[in-house]
Amino acid sequence: MMRLTGAYEHTLDAKGRLVVPAALRAPLLESGGYLTKELDGCLGLLPPAVFDAISEKWAAGAADGRRRDRDAQRSFMAGAAPVELDRHGRIAIPRNLREFARLASDCVVVGLGNRIEIWWANGFADVEAAGDEHLSNPDEEPEEDGDEPGGAP
Numbered sequence: 001m002m003r004l005t006g007a008y009e010h011t012l013d014a015k016g017r018l019v020v021p022a023a024l025r026a027p028l029l030e031s032g033g034y035l036t037k038e039l040d041g042c043l044g045l046l047p048p049a050v051f052d053a054i055s056e057k058w059a060a061g062a063a064d065g066r067r068r069d070r071d072a073q074r075s076f077m078a079g080a081a082p083v084e085l086d087r088h089g090r091i092a093i094p095r096n097l098r099e100f101a102r103l104a105s106d107c108v109v110v111g112l113g114n115r116i117e118i119w120w121a122n123g124f125a126d127v128e129a130a131g132d133e134h135l136s137n138p139d140e141e142p143e144e145d146g147d148e149p150g151g152a153p
Contacts, residue, residue: 004024006021006023007109007111008024008110011105011106012098012106013090015092017092018118019090020090020091023111029085031048032085033046033083033091034080035080035081035093037097038117041102042118042123042124043093043100043101045091045109058072058077059073079100107119108124110124
């Protein structure tokens with residue numbers, strides 16, 4: 001699978017559509033993807049294989065009777081929306097997900113390895129600054145916050 005990288009500034013249109021940068025479209029061309037709520041307040045745009053791996057992880061834990069996994073599976077699936085690229089390379093972001101991520105106009109679309117993140121521009125500026133700080137101090141011990149980004153396996 002190709003690695004998705006880069007940060008791209010785009011604008012959400014009046015109908016809640018966002019252009020997915022051409023450099024990030026390849027894994028979404030054949031069968032679209034899934035928008036999901038991410039822990040840091042952004043949206044994830046997951047190719048089907050990534051979405052399936054995460055949902056299977058939660059389903060396996062739920063089947064084993066783990067309440068945490070049942071709760072996570074419920075939240076993950078309820079907050080997900082299938083999307084397809086239109087002929088202009090746009091996706092329509094449902095209102096509830098736009099509100100969750102505080103998307104109004106200026107957005108940043110970020111390639112993050114096997115997934116895409118969609119940020120409110122000011123929110124991304126904050127996390128990028130924090131990330132830059134971590135990069136400038138690579139020997140500093142990371143803080144433990146217990147979060148699993150995007151519920152990724």
